[in-house]
Amino acid sequence: MNQRRSPTIRRRRLGVELRRHREGARVTIDMVAERLGCSTSKVSRIETGHTSASPSDVAAMLTIYGVPDAVTRELVQIAREARQKGWWHPFSTVLTGAYVGLEAAARSVRTYESQVIPGLLQSExxxxxxxxxxxxxxxxxQIEQRVRVRMERQSLLIQDDPIDLWVVLDEAVVSRPVGGDEVMRDQLARLITTARLPNVTLQILPFAAGAHAGMDGTFAILEFEEEGDADVVFTENATGGLFLEKVEExxxxxxxxxxxxxSALPPEESIGMIEMLVEEPLWKSKRRVSGSI
Known part of the structure; x- marks a missing residue:
């Protein structure tokens, strides 16, 4: 069992199992809602993992579906675990969506970023x-809370059972001095150190690569240890993001x-490029374009 399983992934797994048993019993969502005395939207949100279900509701659902007692006990226990609070719960006012909870349970993350250093690799x-x-x-x-969440997430890279992280960064990410010269140089040095961890792979996609497959936007692919936990793609936007779970997606x-x-540089060449940028950053280059030639 993956020790990093979070309440979010428990809730997601529970929803999948409840839906599977409901469909196997040929029971509609309307019938379940009527028996439980609740709305159809509540049943639907439980099955999609968007809301937690009480152990008593889970037991009642499984009774309707005629599920054996042993399976019922297992799923009721998952329901109890799904209602626990993750470490990120105190920061829920600044978090949108379920990404942090899913990331906490993931076996690996593969991500492409075109504008910023990913949160798992950012300096404070x-x-x-x-x-x-x-x-x-x-x-x-709110800014302080967001930063605290970001720093807490980074423990995933160095804990006893670390996540496998593979990052491809567009060259623009390491060429823009976010926070100014000193902050960015320190960030680049941090990238080099983290990229040498055995569970981290970092590549730079250079400008010279020209047009490429990721030009439609950034994304992260989260993979999970257990077969019953479906992998997911997350595409981020200003209001949160979108989770894609269909096999074809x-x-x-x-x-x-x-x-x-x-198309990106190999990992060692990428680290070499970042080391060069620490010494001779592009934002200080006399050849840069700054509104005039």
Whole structure:
């Protein structure tokens, strides 16, 4: 059993199992809602993992479906675990969606970023500068909370059972001085150190690669240990993001990632490029374009 299983992944797994048993018993959502005395939307949200279910509701559902007692006990226990609070719960006011909870349970993450260093690799100073620029309406307290979540997430890379992380960064990410010269140089040095961890692979997609498969936007592919936990793609936007779980969607993004990593510099060359940028950053180059030639 994966020790990093989070309440989010428990809730997601429970929903999948409840839906499977309901469909196997040929029971409709309307029938379940009527028996439980609740709305159909509540049943639907439980099955999609968007809301937690009480152990008593789970037991009642499984009774309707005629599920054996042993299976019922197992799923009721999962329901109890799904209602526990993850470490990120105190920061729920600044979190949108379920990404942090899913990431906490993932076996591996493959991600492409075109604008910013991924949260798992950010220095605190870089995170502050980035969030302050991107979240114009946030208070100082909200920014502090977002940064704290980001720093807590990074323990996934160094704990006893670390996550496998494969990152491809567009060259633009390491060429833009977020936070200014000193902050960005420190961030690049941090990238080099982290990229040498055995569970981290980092590649740079250079400008010279030209047009490439990832030009439609950034994304992360999260893979899970247990067969019953379906992998998922997350595409981020300003209001949160979108989770894609269909087999064809997942396959498309896996193909995109494979094409991007093939076009990118190999890991050692990527680290070498970042080391060069620490010494001679592009943002200080006399050849840069700054509105005039």
């Amino acid at each position: 100073a870089y995170a502050i500068a980035m969030i302050r620029a991107a979240r114009l309406g946030d208070s100082d307290q 997942l396959g498309k993004y896996i193909s995109i990632f494979e094409a991007i990593r093939t």
